[in-house]
Amino acid sequence: MSKTAAETSHNTDSTDSTETSNVNNNDDATSVNPAHYLMWFRRDLRVHDNTALAALCEQANADNASVSAVYFVTPEQWQAHDMSLTQLDHIARTLPILAKSLQTQLNIHLTVQVSSSFSDCVEAMLDICSANQISTVMANHEYEGNEIKRDEHLTKQLANNNIEFIRWHDQCILPPQTITTNDDSMYQVFTPFYKKCGIPWISAPYKCMRHPP
Secondary structure, three states: OOHHHHHHHHHHHHHHHHHHHHHHHHHHHHHHOOOEEEEEEOOOOOOOOOHHHHHHHHHHHHHOOEEEEEEEEOHHHHHHOOOOHHHHHHHHHHHHHHHHHHHHHHOOEEEEEEOOOHHHHHHHHHHHHHHHOOOEEEEEOOOOHHHHHHHHHHHHHHHHOOOEEEEEOOOOOOOOOOOOOOOOOOOOOHHHHHHHHOOHHHHHHHHHHHOOO
């Protein structure tokens, strides 16, 4: 082998080795810190027709991220809100079904954690995000007063840790305060609201109630 050929062979081997090393380093960096997203279930204990879950899975697929899920049992908060035994029974029966559906259909593990109150939920969520390197949390909106305050507080706390908290409108046909009167107040009568919202099928249940078969 000539000197020139030998030098060329050596340089090529060195370059290939460097490129391979760079690829391995990139793979190691990716495997050490993969993106990890969290779905927070509240009243939406379902896999299908779940706006936040669908959006989170879509984003996770695009970003090649892993997904986990959490549900908080809040006994003191439920007692303060006078939750009925029927609703408690529904939650207890639905959670195992949800956990199995998430695991078998989407390969998502659901963690159920007891946190006495909403304030405890905020601290628990911060701990979960920190321990699992969560970068994005998604959930569906809840519109009641205590729930709104909890979410606003959590949004600030997560933002301080560079964690995004995204909420989706899912419970209602239209988000609250989307349709208002000319002076931005809420409608007190259904018919003007119906005419302004422009959804023709929204009146169907009312027609059925007025004119049963």
